[in-house]
Amino acid sequence: MRKIDGSEWRNLLPFLYKNREFSMFIIGDIENTSPDSDNMEIYLDGDFDSPRGILLRYYKFLILSDGAGMNFREAAGVVRRYEQAMMLSGTISGIDRISPYLQEIREEEETLRFAVLREPNLNAAGFEVRRATTEDAEKLLAFLFLIEEFHATDEESFMATLKDGSTRRYIIEDQGEILATAASTSESSDMAMIIGVATGKDFRGRGLASAVVSKLCEDLLAEGRTPCLLYDNPEAGRIYNRLGFREIGKLKTLRFKKR
Incomplete structure (x- = not known):
């Protein structure tokens, strides 16, 4: 090699x-x-x-x-x-x-299950979703740190990719408090991977995840990019299926010890 x-x-x-x-x-x-x-x-x-x-x-x-x-x-x-x-x-x-x-x-x-948006059924109506900026970075990192399902985030790459736009992050907030977020990364000329979908523990079950993912996907589709995502949570899978994602296979990850 x-x-x-x-x-x-x-x-x-x-x-x-x-x-x-x-x-x-x-x-x-x-x-x-x-x-x-x-x-x-x-x-x-x-x-x-x-x-x-x-x-x-x-x-x-x-x-x-x-x-x-x-x-x-x-x-x-x-x-x-x-x-x-x-x-x-x-x-x-x-x-x-x-x-x-x-x-x-x-x-x-x-x-992880790998799914592609095949039959879009998106709906962000009723929610104000905006693209995060570098000014939101610290607040977003703190929000993601509180999400139990998430693994540790590499702060260096998080900050760098938010700044240069190679990872776009969308948020829903209320009076300055982030309620939900979703991001896209590995954007090619015709595809993009949805990552970092999260809703605050006290705000789940209100359609926030569907709304923020829908808005992100709408923007990607308008640019000619097909959204994809990975998931292992059955409840998340049901949400993505309703939005039009269809499983096409599986991938595997290994996480390493700190050395």
């Missing part, structure tokens, strides 16, 4: 677009990140036309795209050498095959 130069990243796009939905994290990061960025690295196993495997690091998060004949031992070595790594995501088969080489640093494993 070799680290490729930023000037070569886009050479992977024709291959990645063959399976664009499951490759959207890597596609979005390549399309939105400067080739000279210190925050992203890509390692390639094989050649550009038909890679055996791809491993991408974006800030403290890693993404695995596995193919036939990939050297998972070498890929795991790259992961272990990056001591700040928080999470690795990929296909179930890929994560299952790399996981034995990461036993000493892995903390927990999670399987």
Whole structure:
């Protein structure tokens, strides 16, 4: 596995677009990140036309795209050498095959359902939803910290991606208090991943999550981008299904111990 130069990243796009939905994290990061960025690295196993495997690091998060004949031992070595790594995501088969080489640093494993907005049934009416700015950053971080279902957020990437717009965050608030939020990231020319959907504990069951996700999706669709998302909560799944999301598969994540 070799680290490729930023000037070569886009050479992977024709291959990645063959399976664009499951490759959207890597596609979005390549399309939105400067080739000279210190925050992203890509390692390639094989050649550009038909890679055996791809491993991408974006800030403290890693993404695995596995193919036939990939050297998972070498890929795991790259992961272990990056001591700040928080999470690795990929296909179930890929994560299952790399996981034995990461036993000493892995903390927990999670399987997530992957859904795409196929039959939009969106409704943000009755709620004022706005796009968050950098002035909302500290308040948003504090809000997300209180959401029990959420894992720790990397503050550096949170602030940087909110500032440069590569992650757009929408909020519903009342008298300055955030009630609900949703975000999109890994935006490519035609797709975007919905992340960070959260409603304050005292404000659930009022349609706030549906409203903030609907507004975000409406804006993405108007720009020609198809929204996707990951979830494991059955109740969240029912909400997303009502909005028109349809499951197309599953992905898996590994979270790592602090080192």
